[in-house]
Amino acid sequence: MNAEKIPDIIIGRLPVYLRALQRMADNGIKTTSSQELGEHVGISAAQIRKDISQFGEFGKQGTGYSITYLLDKLREILKVDRIWDVALIGAGDMGHALARYQGFTNRGFHIVMVFDNNKEKVGRKIDNFVIEDADKMIERLKASNVKIAMLTIPATSAQSVTDKLVQAGVRAILNYAPISLNVPNNVKVQYIDPATHLQRMTYYL
Amino acid sequence: MNAEKIPDIIIGRLPVYLRALQRMADNGIKTTSSQELGEHVGISAAQIRKDISQFGEFGKQGTGYSITYLLDKLREILKVDRIWDVALIGAGDMGHALARYQGFTNRGFHIVMVFDNNKEKVGRKIDNFVIEDADKMIERLKASNVKIAMLTIPATSAQSVTDKLVQAGVRAILNYAPISLNVPNNVKVQYIDPATHLQRMTYYL
DNA sequence: TAGATTGTTAATCGATTAACAATC
DNA sequence: TAGATTGTTAATCGATTAACAATC
Numbered sequence: 001m002n003a004e005k006i007p008d009i010i011i012g013r014l015p016v017y018l019r020a021l022q023r024m025a026d027n028g029i030k031t032t033s034s035q036e037l038g039e040h041v042g043i044s045a046a047q048i049r050k051d052i053s054q055f056g057e058f059g060k061q062g063t064g065y066s067i068t069y070l071l072d073k074l075r076e077i078l079k080v081d082r083i084w085d086v087a088l089i090g091a092g093d094m095g096h097a098l099a100r101y102q103g104f105t106n107r108g109f110h111i112v113m114v115f116d117n118n119k120e121k122v123g124r125k126i127d128n129f130v131i132e133d134a135d136k137m138i139e140r141l142k143a144s145n146v147k148i149a150m151l152t153i154p155a156t157s158a159q160s161v162t163d164k165l166v167q168a169g170v171r172a173i174l175n176y177a178p179i180s181l182n183v184p185n186n187v188k189v190q191y192i193d194p195a196t197h198l199q200r201m202t203y204y205l
Numbered sequence: 206m207n208a209e210k211i212p213d214i215i216i217g218r219l220p221v222y223l224r225a226l227q228r229m230a231d232n233g234i235k236t237t238s239s240q241e242l243g244e245h246v247g248i249s250a251a252q253i254r255k256d257i258s259q260f261g262e263f264g265k266q267g268t269g270y271s272i273t274y275l276l277d278k279l280r281e282i283l284k285v286d287r288i289w290d291v292a293l294i295g296a297g298d299m300g301h302a303l304a305r306y307q308g309f310t311n312r313g314f315h316i317v318m319v320f321d322n323n324k325e326k327v328g329r330k331i332d333n334f335v336i337e338d339a340d341k342m343i344e345r346l347k348a349s350n351v352k353i354a355m356l357t358i359p360a361t362s363a364q365s366v367t368d369k370l371v372q373a374g375v376r377a378i379l380n381y382a383p384i385s386l387n388v389p390n391n392v393k394v395q396y397i398d399p400a401t402h403l404q405r406m407t408y409y410l
Numbered sequence: 411t412a413g414a415t416t417g418t419t420a421a422t423c424g425a426t427t428a429a430c431a432a433t434c
Numbered sequence: 435t436a437g438a439t440t441g442t443t444a445a446t447c448g449a450t451t452a453a454c455a456a457t458c
Contacts, residue, residue, distance in 0.1 A: 009425075015404035019383055023360070033439065041385045045439095046427055053441050061440040062434040079407040086403070093305045097298040098399065103383055107400040108407065147410055148403060155228070172406035174399060178224055178308055180246045188409050190402040194303065194379060195312040197395040198291070198353060199220035201377035202284040202313065204393050205352055214449075238415065250415095251451055258417050266416045267458040 010051050011078075016041050017048065018074045022107075025067050033064035080108030085145060087170070089161060090152035091116040091124075091131045094176050098150055099126040109148070113140060117157075134161075141168035148172045155179040215256050216283075221246050222253065223279045227312075230272050238269035285313030292351045292375070294366060295358035296321040296329075296336045299381050303355055304331040314353070318345060322362075339366075346373035353377045360384040 020040045024032060034045040034052075041048075052058055052065075058073050059065045075081040086109050088095055099114055114126060117134035124131050132140065141149075149170045153161060158177035165173060171187050178193045225245045229237060239250040239257075246253075257263055257270075263278050264270045280286040291314050293300055304319055319331060322339035329336050337345065346354075354375045358366060363382035370378060376392050383398045 007424080011408050012405050014408075015401040016385065018404065019398070019401060020385060023384065035439080042387070044427070046429095047425090049439090049441065050426080057441070059440050060434055061432065062438045064439060077408065078404050079410060080404055084403075084407060084410075093302040097302040100298045101399065103398075103400050104403075107404065109400060109403055148406070150399070171410055172403070174402055174406075179228065180221065180225060182247070188406040190405055192397050192399065192402060193224070193308075194306065194355070194397065195308050195314060196220040196224060197379055197397060198289075198309075198314055198377070199223065199283050199285055199312065200217050200395055201353070201379075201393040202289060203216050203219075203282065205284060205289075205376055212448080240415080249451070251453095252449090254415090254417065255450080262417070264416050265458055266456070267414045269415060 006054055010054060013043065013047075013051055014074055014078055016043075017051075018071065018078065018080075021067050021071050021074070025071060030067055031064050032067055032070075034059075036064075075108070078108075082108065083110050084108055084148050085110055085112040087111070087113045087115065087137075087141060087144075087146045087149045088129075088152065089115050089134070089137070089149055089165070090176075091118075091121050091126060092152060094152040095150075096126055098152065099129055111150075112144070112146065115140075117153075138164050138168045141165070141170065146170065148174070150174040150176070152176045211259055215259060218248065218252075218256055219279055219283055221248075222256070223276065223283065223285075226272050226276050226279070230276060235272055236269050237272055237275075239264075241269075280313070283313075287313065288315050289313055289353050290315055290317040290349065290351045292316070292318045292320065292342075292346060292349075292354045293334075294320050294339070294342070294354055294356050294370070295381075296323075296326050296331060297357060299357040301331055303357065304334055316355075317349070317351065320345075322358075343369050343373045346370070346375065351375065353379070355379040355381070357381045 020037060034048040038045040038048050055077050058070050088098055088111050091114055099111060113132060114129040115132050115134045115137045116122060121131050122133045147170060149165050151158060151173055155177045158179050159181060162181045166183060166187055173189045175181055175189055176192050178195060181189050183189055225242060239253040243250040243253050260282050263275050293303055293316050296319055304316060319334040319336050320339045320342045321336050326336050327338045352375060354370050356363060356378055360382045363384050364386060367378060367386045371388055371392055378394045380386055380394055381397050383400060386394050388394055
């Protein structure tokens with residue numbers, strides 16, 4: 001464990017390494033090098049070695065990295081060596097897609113609650129989840145150990161709902177609403193806005 | 206128009222400015238300052254001024270920026286002062302959510318084709334779109350002017366389908382599959398992987 | 411005019427790369 | 435052993451910030 005502050009930009013790359021290594025492991029590969037991993041993820045070998053070495057000496061000169069060992073270490077560093085309960089806020093089309101998404105389970109996440117403010121949706125089911133009333137959200141979250149929420153609601157209500165999530169103890173928000181959110185310093189937000197992502201590419205066309 | 210190469214990191218922030226400005230305009234606000242815009246998007250005023258000034262002098266000392274004027278300029282710079290045709294590859298849950306997403310229209314994008322390799326889905330409709338056979342994808346894309354694709358298919362086939370997209374002339378890919386894609390230098394990829402985004406936050410919990 | 415805010419410069423800060431001794 | 439590859443250092447490169455003259 002390293003006491004120095006690790007830059008956000010390095011933390012941001014670790015999940016990409018993790019994903020690629022998981023994939024290699026699934027294909028039965030036992031060992032890799034910074035060179036090979038770099039080719040997979042499009043990052044220089046030097047940078048990968050530098051990033052990883054922030055946290056310890058996980059490789060061996062001459063042979064590279066044991067994939068299962070590095071996987072274990074990265075999961076531990078990122079704290080996805082456990083399962084996090086996640087609340088899904090908004091049961092629209094995007095909420096439905098996330099509720100049914102199979103990709104969370106083996107990557108450290110488990111949806112445990114789904115909320116919507118539409119009274120007609122409350123009580124209905126998505127997959128195994130019963131949609132709960134958004135009016136009960138704060139109360140339900142406070143009584144749980146949910147620290148992570150995914151927000152799939154319209155931009156107009158995103159900030160006010162975010163304020164409630166923060167009030168209820170949520171510390172990480174995956175925001176699908178197309179708006180920048182204001183949160184305290186101890187709360188993290190990641191943004192997924194398909195139009196914004198597309199607009200980052202059109203400049204180059 | 207500036208002949209110098211603009212850093213990717215600046216281009217990446219412009220859509221965020223655009224989104225915030227659009228929102229201000231919708232609220233009837235006419236003018237803003239780098240200070241105010243910065244507070245909305247969580248970026249320093251100095252950086253916003255520096256970013257914008259790469260492309261021209263769009264502000265006025267003393268009064269700031271005209272929102273509609275800056276919107277026009279940013280749209281022009283990002284080339285979203287037009288409507289781009291987009292192909293959606295994969296008609297699963299995520300594909301459905303994107304096909305029905307209302308947020309593309311006024312931000313420069315329009316889905317014109319939906320493909321799936323499941324013969325049972327081919328011919329069915331999502332909203333107004335008839336799902337087409339993935340076997341016809343290259344041919345259909347080549348006959349179109351589609352330069353942008355959204356990829357919502359399993360990771361296992363993402364690279365091979367990407368190769369086909371590139372072959373068919375696609376230059377920008379919004380990738381929802383949880384895998385890094387290899388593409389030529391003249392093709393851009395943006396990644397949306399909810400699990401990866403969540404894993405960028407757990408470190409801080 | 412006086413106050414406000416831009417655009418830009420220079421200084422600072424941080425990230426990436428190249429290179430190589432250490433060593434498996 | 436010989437070849438390969440790490441971890442790390444120093445150099446380079448790039449991004450951010452602070453400050454302020456210009457000017458609306």
